[in-house]
Amino acid sequence: METKFYLSVDGGGTKLHTLLFDSELRPVGTGVSGAINPNFVPMELIEQHMADSIDQALGSAKGHTGVEIEDVWISMPGPTDLYEKLLRQRCKVGGFNRLSEGETAIYSAGLSTGLLVLCGTGATLFYVKDGKSELYQGGWGSPFGDEGSGADIGCMAIRAALRSYDGWGEKTALEPGLCRFFGCDTIRGTMAAFWRKKDTRGSIASVCKLVGECAKAGDHIARSILVEAGRKAAGQTMAFMHREQLPAAGPVILAGGAWKSGEIMLSSFVNTMAMRYPMAEIIPASFDPVVGPVARMAMVDGEERLSTKAFVRLRELYPEYLTRWPEVPRLPTRPCLTELGSYTRL
Incomplete structure (x- = not known):
């Protein structure tokens, strides 16, 4: 053939x-x-x-x-x-x-139906049914929206670093970290170099990685930024579910690079969701969105979820596209954080 x-x-x-x-x-x-x-x-x-x-x-x-x-x-x-x-x-x-971003990303989680919380450079929520986007929320673009996105996290971090430098904000490792991140010696030099970049929004979103590193090292401000990002993402999700009367048990699928900042944002999201939707099934996407159409072809017609056999095969074929997720401790009051087959942890 x-x-x-x-x-x-x-x-x-x-x-x-x-x-x-x-x-x-x-x-x-x-x-x-x-x-x-x-x-x-x-x-x-x-x-x-x-x-x-x-x-x-x-x-x-x-x-x-x-x-x-x-x-x-x-x-x-x-x-x-x-x-x-x-x-x-x-x-x-x-x-x-x-395809919409929602349709591609939901298949990367091995599903065809669910609420997708996409926190990448920007942030948009989609409700996808049988592989077709039916509803969406957000995606207004920074600086007007995209709360919980990489751009939002980056903006919060840059503001915190500048306030630390100017002396009217709490001292944070983000201040010297921002200089190292952009390869400059001073904050003023860093900001001058930043404004010369053609893609300023992408540059802001890239700072999300620095926030994750500083948070992991114990920086209080960086950790608080990620807590706030998780709360914002959860707040939008709960409002979307309430307004559109979506199933309280989910599934709620997470995708996008902002989630890769570490377990703090994910824990904050899960804990906040537990306040109103403790039974929600939260599923971190197993693969990067570009693998979504591959997973779609691997699903048998009529299947709502990728079979374990198909998942294992795609995991073997596309190891470099597996999304690495942090481990979040399970608590009785938390929503169910589901693994599709098995997702790779940080």
Whole structure:
């Protein structure tokens, strides 16, 4: 039987990921480049990032010349028509399917129905039923919203570092940490370098990693920022569930890079959810969103969840795409934090 090729594309406020795989669901090529959200990144840079991601994926398809792509699944807040144009200039393409961020991410958790709390560079909530987004909340973009996102955490951290430097805020390791993070000697030099960056929102969101490191080292301010981020994400989730009368038992799926900051944000989210929805089933996504369409193809028609057998196979095929989650101690008053098969812990 002839091998067919497929493409999964996931883009956002920090990076664009292109994954080429075959009809046996095996990875063939991959490409990663920068942000593609036109609200925050100039179009010439978006086109460059798209071209780089495509060329990397096609170029890394070793042993496969003249690749013809049967179907493409693409999820991004940017111009998908531009990506399609650039891709068709480089190879033959069949179907081109546009998915919402919610649809892609929920399949990366091995499910087809549930409430998705996506905290990446930005933050949006989706209710997905049978693989189709029916409702969504948030996604207003910083500085107006996106509470609980990487950009929100980064903003809180930069403000705390500047207040520490100016002497009217509590001293925090985020102050010297911010200088090291951007490779500068002083806070003023750091901020001057920051404003010269083309993608300021992505740069702000990247500070989320520094917050996680400082929190792990015991910095009080960094820890409080992550507690607040978890509360914000939970507050939005509970409001969404109440307003739309969504099932109290969930499932509630977590996805996005902001969650990778450590167990503090996750614990804060779970504890806050327990106040109103103690029976909610909270499921951390097993894979990065770009694997969502692969998991979708691995699910038998009519299945609401990926089978254990299929999960184990995808885990073996895509170990580098497994999402690493912190361990949160179980308490009787907490919602159920479910593992799909088994998720990788920090």
